[in-house]
Amino acid sequence: MNLHDLHQNPELLFSALSDETRLRILMLLESEPCLCVCHVQMLLNKPQSTVSRHIGVLMDDNWLALTRKGTSNLYALSPNMPMWVREILRLSRMSWSLSVNGYQLLQQAHEIYLSNHDLLSDASAQIEAPSAETQPDKVFHVLFLCVANSARSILAEALLNRWGQGRFKAYSAGQSAAASVHPMTFEALRRFDLPTAHIHAKHWSVFLTPDAPKMDLVITVCDTLLNEACPAWPGRPITAHWGVSDPVRQMAAHPDQDPVSVFIEAGRTLETRVRLLTQLSDYAIEKIRIRDEISAMGLMSE
Numbered sequence: 001m002n003l004h005d006l007h008q009n010p011e012l013l014f015s016a017l018s019d020e021t022r023l024r025i026l027m028l029l030e031s032e033p034c035l036c037v038c039h040v041q042m043l044l045n046k047p048q049s050t051v052s053r054h055i056g057v058l059m060d061d062n063w064l065a066l067t068r069k070g071t072s073n074l075y076a077l078s079p080n081m082p083m084w085v086r087e088i089l090r091l092s093r094m095s096w097s098l099s100v101n102g103y104q105l106l107q108q109a110h111e112i113y114l115s116n117h118d119l120l121s122d123a124s125a126q127i128e129a130p131s132a133e134t135q136p137d138k139v140f141h142v143l144f145l146c147v148a149n150s151a152r153s154i155l156a157e158a159l160l161n162r163w164g165q166g167r168f169k170a171y172s173a174g175q176s177a178a179a180s181v182h183p184m185t186f187e188a189l190r191r192f193d194l195p196t197a198h199i200h201a202k203h204w205s206v207f208l209t210p211d212a213p214k215m216d217l218v219i220t221v222c223d224t225l226l227n228e229a230c231p232a233w234p235g236r237p238i239t240a241h242w243g244v245s246d247p248v249r250q251m252a253a254h255p256d257q258d259p260v261s262v263f264i265e266a267g268r269t270l271e272t273r274v275r276l277l278t279q280l281s282d283y284a285i286e287k288i289r290i291r292d293e294i295s296a297m298g299l300m301s302e
Helices: 003-008 011-016 020-031 037-044 048-060 083-096 100-115 117-127 152-163 183-191 204-208 247-253 259-278 290-297
Strands: 064-069 072-077 140-146 168-174 217-220 238-241
Touching: 003 011, 020 037, 020 048, 020 072, 020 083, 020 100, 037 048, 037 072, 037 100, 048 064, 072 117, 083 100, 100 117, 140 152, 140 204, 152 168, 152 183, 152 259, 168 204, 183 247, 183 259, 247 259, 259 290
Parallel strands: 140 168, 140 217, 217 238
Antiparallel strands: 064 072
16 A cells, blocks of 8 residues: 555545455454454455455555464554544444444454454554553443433443443433433333333432442433533543433424334434444543544434
């Protein structure tokens, strides 16, 4: 990859990404810091000769960096790749993760990285040392906020605890918590096949006590809180906003509509963003640029 030519002729990028196998290799390596060629072959279910040929093309054009450990050839995105190219790959990977196949492959890639962490993290450090490498067993604590904690934040909490699969632990709270969770929220949770046994409304002061879990992310899901002062959360977590229409108001505005349907619609919007959140690599969560990525998810529709 001649960087001068690429800057002068950005269409060369799309020519390089027009091949399905090459694009998927790059998206997998955008998701994880480093993978072995055998891992890529297994994930894409392609013959070794096919994967090796495409990796060879990517290496010749300087898209990838190679390091060897024992008998393993380990690949990562080139540290010289321009930021605008990385952004295109990142957005492509985010979009791919919304498909069933893409989501499954990215989840498998992450599980491979975790199960081979010693091998792959050492190799990725040789190629490009991340500024803040997290431990493979790190659990990210996420707090969803809305005014009443009766619908949207409850749905987001339940959805992330499902899709987070142990990497994320979700909580929810409100500025002035309602006396109880809205009945249609419980019905929507049942429609999503999510547990309801321990769901209840709570004030955000619950998470300001000394023994409360320290949050990594605090995400507001209602516009009412967008411009209001929220507490100074211990540990200075990353904050972001995912604006979602209030299903309670939507239900009141459309009395002829099935009331649970507006709660399900809010849940589907949140589920899209939650699934995108779970696709973030552990090592990337700690980076400051993640603030922009999480906020961008709040602008995405289904």
